[in-house]
Amino acid sequence: METLSALFTFWHAQAGKLGEQTLQHIGLTAASLLLAVLVGGPLGLFLSRRPRWAPAVLGLAGVLQTVPSIALLGFLIPLLGIGPKPAIFALFLYSLLPIIRNTLAGIQGVPPAVEEAARGLGLTDGQVLRQVELPLALPVLMAGIRTAAVINVGVATLAAYVAAGGLGEFIFGGINLNNPVMILAGALPAAGLALAFDALLGGVQKLSARRLRQTGAALLVALPLLAGGYLLPRATGKLLAGFSPEFVGRADGLPGLTKAYGLTHLPSVVLAPALVYEAAHQANVDVIDGYSTDGRIRAYGLRVLRDDRRVFPPYYAVPVVRPAVLRAHPELRAVLAQLDGQISDSAMTELNYRADYLHEDPKVIAEAFLRRRGLWRAPRPAVPSAPVVRLGSKIFAEQYILIEMYAALIRGNTDLAVETKSGLGATSICFEALRTGAIDLYPEYTGTGLLVLLQPRPQVVDSLGGRPAAVLSYVRAEFRRRYGLEWLAPLGFNNTYALLMRGQQARQLGIASVSDLGGYLRK
């Protein structure tokens, strides 16, 4: 009930955005569906005439179907840039299989006697196709289009990752922010859209079950109209920003920044976190959010804009552990403490650069670092049925490197076995895994602990004033009190949010800090 009212409050507050996203979502689905019908229909027809080609074509379409959507989008970015083009193209590829397959199946399902009789009566090949085969195949063909439509509404949520908008913006923002209301705010309309598309196409099909021309016309008129919703003018400005969904949603992200610096004339699109750097590098966008220790800053020649008004809170990396593990294995505390204060911002950026850009194995990077610092010990021989320490990480290189360091330290200094669970997705997933005991330790950032997990009242956040020590001690005390989890000592670096621009452009425009950016936009 509480969720429901929160949901309506959210929709009310974000009504404009909801409408825009819904239109974009409809537009993406309809445009891709239209393309798929225009390409898949004739292709299915071709296969019904040349059945020898069918296994190859259907196989290829099937393979496309199995490519994970986010991977497909990743492949398409270098070719088509960001925005609606790669999204529509990816959705188009996904809808091909059901449409080709059902067109073929529909035509093959026409009784041979009916076709023979029609030819025997003197219908030409074209007349047999239009008056016999297509009308009889229509129910199966339409079923394929409806399947494709429902798939597309679902997959179109991922369009939010390539700056193509859609209801996925709410959904992924909600996942990253651990905000179920926000997830529902996008997921419910998406589910509604899927039903609506199915019903609409069902209506088209029923409307004229026997009239092929009308059905075709209805489809070819309805789909572009729906796709047209996408073409509504979008805001334009001197610079275009590309932000990750999490940054757009959280208080210390874009909203805080806009308030403190008055970044009013900065139109933005939402992008997958994994894609923002690439998009800036390719000059698809000009300003992005990022992390101050990211390796790609160095790789792509990006400039970190100085946060001169201290909007971004400190994000010092600290291992968070379950105290039960420390009690069970007291030797562990000293081993973990070996990394305290060892890694500076620039050191971490360098390590990340090796992982993200040079594609070195995080394990190799971690061990090399430990060697340089004289912390490396060869792993002790495995003890049978030794207790296992489970280390978790979110899905990005910095976390992989950190847990590999801890893993190496534990293997070299204790008899404990180590299991690493990398790739636990977003903050909320890691945190829940730790709380429920699925993992024993993961590296967290003080700012994330404060603003995403604890979410204290704004007055409390203001009272901490962004002072690193104050934030750490607040987070440490509250985690102990609320969850019984322990924050150990900071590793040294501050991986905070940062606004980034291409170095060259920033130099040209004379922008070094976020204040400079605000000033330039207001000019």
Add this chain to the structure above:
Amino acid sequence: MPPPLPPVIRVANLCKSYSTQAVVQDVSFELAAGETLVLLGPSGCGKTTLLKMLNRLIEPDGGTVAINGHNVQAQRPEVLRRGIGYVIQQVGLLPHYTVAENIAVVPRLLGHAPAAIAERTTALLTRLHLPPQRYAGQLPHQLSGGQQQRVGLARALAADPPIILLDEPFGALDPLTRASIRREFRELEELRSKTVVLVTHDVTEAFELADRIVLLDAGRVQQLGTPRELLFQPANDFVRRFFAAERLALQLRVLTLGDVFGTQLPDGANPCLTVHEALEKLTAGPANATEKFTVAQLMAAFGEALQREEDAWKR
């Protein structure tokens, strides 16, 4: 004397094979206007292939087909087919068209006026015992097998083509329906003037409907002639064996009162009536005073006539 009319259908040296299997080998025949030719033979003898080569649903490997003196290869297949009615065993009504729309397919293709099409449809349905007000708007799946085949026949006749091709048209029906539709078919005014080619493997059907029969085996013509010739003057052993099982029944259907009584035809008896039909009349119901002979007299005359035919052939 006017020159004799050219044959409506002339088939010359027609051949067709699939990979190495010869399906039709060197088949020739001619068909005069209004004649009914039955292509008869066991399954796989090539009769359906032969029929489909007449309207180019199958293209021959060799030989020619001429319709009204024109080689069919010189015509566009769909134009050719619109002038030839076509009925198949599975009927093949368009399932998404009503009965009336199915019948209207060919006239529509030929650009006939809608009013004329409607009138023709009504007339055909009435003649085929499918009251139009009840059946015209129905879809094929609402009809029984026999009704569907009647609609198939009406569809073939709709544009009044001079030639009709039928491929086992009664093959899928139960014996009762089959007999009744066959009777309707035989008595249909529409068909009297048409040149008909009918494919069947049913000997009785062939004898009932044919003016002439082509008996095929393994793609070759075994004998071409009237039913009577096939029965009493078989060209070879295959022909004889093919009719052996039903010989007596066929003889009853082939011989007429004129044949069996000859000059001793009783006064008032119809010489064109077959022995089979005469027997049916004699044995149906109470003694018929109008008949001028008894069953015993008829059978005695029939026996003598058979003997005469046998002697004539041996000589």
